[in-house]
Amino acid sequence: MIAARRPAYLSDLADGTERFFEARRETCPWCTSAKPFKVVLRTSDVIQHKPGRFVLESCTDCGHVFQNPRLNAEGLEFYYRDFYDGLGEQDMNSTLQFNRSGHEGRARMVLASAGTPQQWLDVGTGHGHFPQDAKTVLPETEFDGLDMTEGVLLGQQEGRIRKAYHGNFVELADEIAGQYDVISMYHYLEHTLDPGAEIAAARRALPAGGYLSIELPDPECAWNRLLGRWWTPWLQPQHLHMMPIANLRARLTDLGFTVVAEQRAEPHIATDAVNAALLLVNAATISGEDLAWRAAPPSRLRKALRKAAFLVSLPVVVSALLVDRLVAPIGRKRGMSNTYRVLARRTS
Template identity: 90%
Template sequence: MTKSEMIAARRPAYMSDLAEGTDRFFESRRETCPWCASTKPFKVVLRTSDVIQHKPGKFVLESCTDCGHVFQNPRLNTEGLEFYYRDFYDGLGAEDMNSTLQFNRSGHEGRARMVLASAGTPKQWLDVGTGHGHFPHDAKRVLPDTEFDGLDMTDGVLLAQQEGRIRKSYHGNFVELAEEISGQYDVISMYHYLEHTLDPGKEIAAAHTALPEGGYLSIELPDPESAWSRLLGRWWTPWLQPQHLHMMPIANLRARLTELGFTVVAEQRAEPHIATDAVNAALLLVNAATIAGENLAWRPAPPSRFRRALRKTAFVASLPLVVAALLVDRVIAPIGRKRGMSNTYRVLARRTS
């Protein structure tokens, strides 16, 4: 089946989902911080649409004026999460997502080296939110004697096992499986996972349950304190609305880990930076300006031949802008990543109680 045929096959279901509008995809607005329970008024950080898939809907990120936690408010409900995740990592979006993740080899190996430097060579490692298993596959180059398993709620984890990127797959909810797998792993990793979850605190507590004393929890997250987030606004890719429900300042994560019985043994703020902020913003802008020419399953009909041609022409014409943005990323990264412009941070914590 061609992609156009796949889109046509999915269109009736999307039209049915959107017939009643998007308000039903959201919970009620909350008045307490989901991280520290503060009742002080929140500050609006971002108002945006879906600038990646361009599915209908408006989304708001707010920050707690007490602890700085950034969260989606109102938050998507279960039905909304299913709607906006559909065809992003799997289905129509599977090929593009795989292409993106498989080219982050240096970042994947950097995660493994961070653990190796502080914890030695683990025997058993569980990667939570592993997706299609690209991180474990690349980490094997650094840790050839470590056995990697993966957990995810999507079918990608099953494919990861079939492709040999992980030894064993868990298809389900980590919080619900934590007791079952307790004591089996030296390391549990959560790379770009917590920001997608309904309750990050419960996920960290589940990791404490699953790890033996002396075991390690490795976390990587987009950094909401990055200067790029303010410079680029809604075009900063790590905001990733509507999928990112929570964005945690590193101090908040450090404090919560300590409260739960972990000791932070290593942090990285400059090293995990992915130098693509400007170029991704440029691509998002061009895409948004020409999206009328894209065939999308959540629109009533495919675009006309003229609109498709116009979109292709606009992308060609925008190449100088994209190249310039790429150069900006490359020039700024060596200095900027150490001066508040890193877009990602990593934390490694040891369970000590």
């Protein structure tokens, strides 16, 4: 399959990566401030290792972190290709299955504040693993899913969701208005071109008294300063926006929501150090990986050296895992939680 995809990738890259980006922004996409931005990160793609350089900047007025210049539609298609579907489908499917406790935690947060919902729409559901796991907490709730990728169709085929919407949430919001007690956006808004428009669409889709549940990577997490470009939640070039929790809270209030619950420590996923270690080893040995966006596969020697390097690095990876486990109990309550959740009720 890799060899079959190589010609298309090489054709896409024949003129370089410049065409994948929009013009650089001079105003903040969240608050429209025109004050000079602060560079937060300059990086390459440290996960798929597709060509390109990416910059994250923060607004000096509101603290919003955003990709600048941002990927355009062609760029998004290129960098998402074979990540969640295609070549990356099996690996992503396996990865998402390991966050069952986090998925159940999301459901319990809603249950505690909103009771048992009847109809729940999970926006950005991917392959539908969250609804599947949430059923253990909310067995009477019916879960539907929406996603831009074809993974949502797989989720329906596998029985993880009742109904699949394959498309753009902002465009579908009016069509599904009033159907759901809860709409969730878990690790979704950071991928979107306009998070504010997505939240506004959720308000249109929810009935009065309905709930919007959001989970996001926390750009104020101390791990990102310690690990730099190896902090996985940066996820460049996919993450276009990173919202401080205060910004999200204020926007929800402006749109007629009342925030009823917040979690900063509980959603923490204790994998910062171990993921950074794995990314470093992967980057150091990537010449031994067969990638469809490279002109030719690696030699047998490079493949063998890559496997050997991963074996040799196992003690480092295990040590990093222990660091995560030791730091998490205290660190997650002292600015080292990498994730936050907000639950808001539409009140106007």
